[in-house]
Amino acid sequence: MSRPRALPPFWVMAAALVAVAANLRVAITSVPPLLASISADLGLSHAAAGALTTLPVLCMGLFAPVASAVAHRIGAVAAVLGASVCVVLGTASRFAGDQVAVLYAGTFVAGVGIAVAGTLLPRLVKTFFPADRVGLVTGLYMLAMMGGAALSSAVSVPLAEALGSWEGALGSWTVIAVVGTVVWAPFTMRANPHHTRGETARGRLPWGAPVAWLVAAYLTLQSWCFYSTVTWLAPTYVEHGWAASSAGYLLSAFTAAQIVSGLLGPVLSDRVTDMRRLLLPSALLGIVGCVGVYAAPVAAPWLWAVLIGLGQGAAFSLALVLLVTYARTPASSGRLTGMAFLVSYGIASVGPLAMGVVRDVTGGLTPVWLILAAVGVVQVLVVTRLRPDLRKVD
Template identity: 70%
Template sequence: MDPADVTSESPEVPRFLKPLPPAWVMAAALVAVAANLRTAITSVPPLLDAIAGDLGLSHAAAGALTTLPVLCMGLFAPLASTIAHHLGAVAAVLAAMGCALVGLLSRWFGDDALTLYVGTFVAGVGIAVAGTLLPRLVKTFFPPHRAGLVTGLYMFAMMGGAALASALSAPLAERLGSWQGSLASWSVIALVGLLAWAPFTVRANPHHTPGEEGPGRLPWRHPTAWLVAGYLGLQSWGFYSAVTWLPPTYVELGWDRATAGYLGAAFSGSQVVSGLVGPLLSDRVDDLRRLLFPAAALAVAGCLAIWVAPETAPWTWVIVLGLGQGAAFSVALVLLVRYARTPEASGRLTGMAFLISYGVASVGPLAMGLVRDVTGGLAPVWVLLAGITLTQAAVVIRMRPDLRRVT
């Protein structure tokens, strides 16, 4: 839907409502929100050993600090459509940003494990609701031939925020004197997102989306929805496990925390590139398998290289891995738009896909932490992740462009 098509002259929209802002303003607000969707997760791994040492946590329990937001992204994704039905999708994103801000800021007081986990949970709820509704808002406010571009822009912001959090967490901990201060400092970006989104909320209220339906049921009986959910589950397992255990892998090899954090930033930074390019190419490709297969191949190659020769060319390995993971996820977001007939259907498809995929993926960092506790090292983790990504590639075979759309 072109923003110009949604005006105060539409019969479904009361005349006293203000017109929508220009498309570039809406895209900028969306980008400001998207920058917060991974910082709560990627800010933790460079400091994982310090957090575990101070709080007396095992590797599995420490891994739960990245698992918890992912679990929230699964559990609360279906509720996002219900919240959007009552508040309007745009206002729901504003409320979600408020949750993210409060959760991140509370980490300043994370001197005990309970406070840290509760703050992480609250931030995870905000991330879940906002992340679920963004594909729906792309389909609502932007024309179909711009869906890939806008998706690429918010992927760029999301992975850019993730890269910054990974790179700066350890230096910020040294500068601020504590890992608590470092983790809480990312609330500043959440505040920026909240302030950028607030004016958009005033104009783009629920009445600007004529004919909006109720939240409806999730498409449990739709085979396309299950296929997308299965693909996202495998991809997310690999991604969040890699995000969590990449810096600790190199800390175990003798690297200092800051340098290992920079390596994690290179992993996220490479996703900025492929996360933007993948959706842009999707606007020109009918069969998205032509993008999804190369993405999986890159991810497998990166995992195997880290396993076989972690210190031969580590920066190259993580960039290859990041390029594959970034493209795999960003193109999957395009699937959530392309395989739905309406914005509301996109919201329901996203809710179901995120519930299943993030529910499955939330086990990943914890399970890989258990592998570390049992084997005494992180090398086996990368073999397992390569196998999971190969399974992901097998699922791609069935993702034909003529699959039945979710209605």
Template identity: 65%
Template sequence: MTTQHESSTQTRPRPLPSFWIMVVALLAVAVNLRVTMTSVPPLIDTISAGLGLSHAMAGLLTALPVLCMGVFAPLASRLAHRVGAVVAVLFSAVAILLGTVGRGFGGHVVLLYLGTFLAGVGISIAGTLLPQLVKAFFPPERVGLVTGLYMAGMLGGATLASAVAVPLADALGSWQGSLGSWSILAALGVLIWAPFALRANPHHIRGEARPGGLPWRSLTAWTVAIYLALQSWCFYSSIAWFAPTYVEHGWSKAGAGYLLAAFTTAQIISGLFGPVISDRVRDMRVLLLVSAALSVIGCFGVYLAPLAAPWVWAFVIGLGQGSAFSLGLVLLVRYARTPGASARLSGMGFLVCYTLASVGPLAMGAIRDHIGTLSVTWLILGVIGIVQSLVALRLRPGLTKVA
């Protein structure tokens, strides 16, 4: 298989694993990158009642990992510089494991938030470096396919977590047991990535040797970052409050969890096929505008007629946001000249977008506390989706790539 790497020592390292072995290793980590967020919303009212949390503080359980994904993203390339990108991802997988275990003892509010924070740091490092590794280890004509596959794995974990959060809590007798049970999936990620890290780390990645500064002066980087910020605000706010919205409308917690699972299932479908199609499309704006339009239609549907077609709204929003998010990851590869530049663009993009997006779940929870309903949330998200479309129009093919 053609790869974009070169030996960093006089002795040639062992060849990289086959294409599909590397994809499996990538998926083993990616499947854990959204579980921390989506395992909470179906249980959020139970957690709030058990710990005496306001809706704003409960929203922080989803917002905190997103905030970590922004604040710690710039540190990922520096960690990769010191230990190698694949070993840095291994460290992040261990952090996710330890954080998930800590959440299993969430009867103590400090441990619940501390575990969420630690998992968020791990998610930040892995999420920032995976686009760099895709650009480094896979040929350009397979970037969309590989991005789609790990996006599907990431959202697959999210779907599973939202669907079984309540049944797990019932079976294990507590919401703490439900949150802590995901440590099994996190442990598998560590076990599968570790052998790949030992095999791949000796292969030098262009740009890894010098982390460099973030591309603050690049108009392209700012355009990508603002697009990601708007999309992520909608994405994480929807994940946090979609199920509670329908509990508010009289659905059972388990039923709302299944509805959220349909929402994330649609994200898997579009998250996989969006990047694959992008391999054959020169102008990304076509796909970005279709994605935004689907999300806007679904959000206004939930706002105006939530009970008219809840499964349709779940699926339409999921299709739009899944493709928009996965295409955003493609932008981090397409608008970078080298793997190192991709890491720096990812660091800046994630710092901007996730720091802003982390406010979303918290702000929506605060609005619910103030006015007593989540209905207006979907009006706000629909308007943000329209602004997202306007920014997407600026992502023309001729933009200067980040160096």
């Protein structure tokens, strides 16, 4: 048997992880600022336009269990490389997005890549990094993920104006996807299966574990709020008379706030034993922001966007920590992630579409924010059950 090759230094591995993570939201968040143009050009209803965000989220649920099966066959690191290639292909296809079938097919392919990579990254964090660095590394790749989201939502409209088409603006994000693939490829060569021997065995998803259902419920509620906000925050303010570019900047403020709390939350999690001390404030911030958009949207729009972003950023990054904390091994972390993503994203994928239906029925997006605030209240109730002494997934 060949000897394992030495792994790269800590920061090299972390940088490779960050390069991949930077692409895990761009294909989603680059779309909402351009929804008005896309809908007008292609004749889409609000519900059909919302499906451009719904489809990748649905993929993230349906293909989460597939990620574990692929990792069992070819290794988790190689599976992430294949997922990164899918993101490249899906994003590049948007250059021909004026064809409705191509636009949705490319979104699907990118969604599959996002699903596989997003499911396996928590597992790789537990595999390659010491327990006292889990929060730090999780925060770093959360930082990259939200940074890519902030950049894409901020410059999608200016890119479309500069390039003369929304298709060119969406397709141009292929560059970042290619960079992530190129940076990850050498790591695939170094991280051979010997390093994770015994951790790639196939196992069933932990359907019988109560803690797995609690984590899945938490992720479902958080994801419903997040993807609905990503899809409809900018259009809400376009309805209030804002220019599309200004509404895109507001969405960027929402995402930039996530960068701050998304990095801070996991770092603080290394210093607390009861995660509820961090999870509860993050949920409350999101509730306050949604109530603000509902009750007084033009009074302090930037404040509401930042509050929602701070809450959502911390909530999601801490959820990634939960996927590691409540698992005993990297393999069990992968199974917990697969189940949690299948349930949460499968349900939450309906969120943007459902909120689009609310808009079509009521004639405005204002009621959406009251619904999202109510979802946040349910999220608080779930958080109270996430005790630190819960039995971990084996």
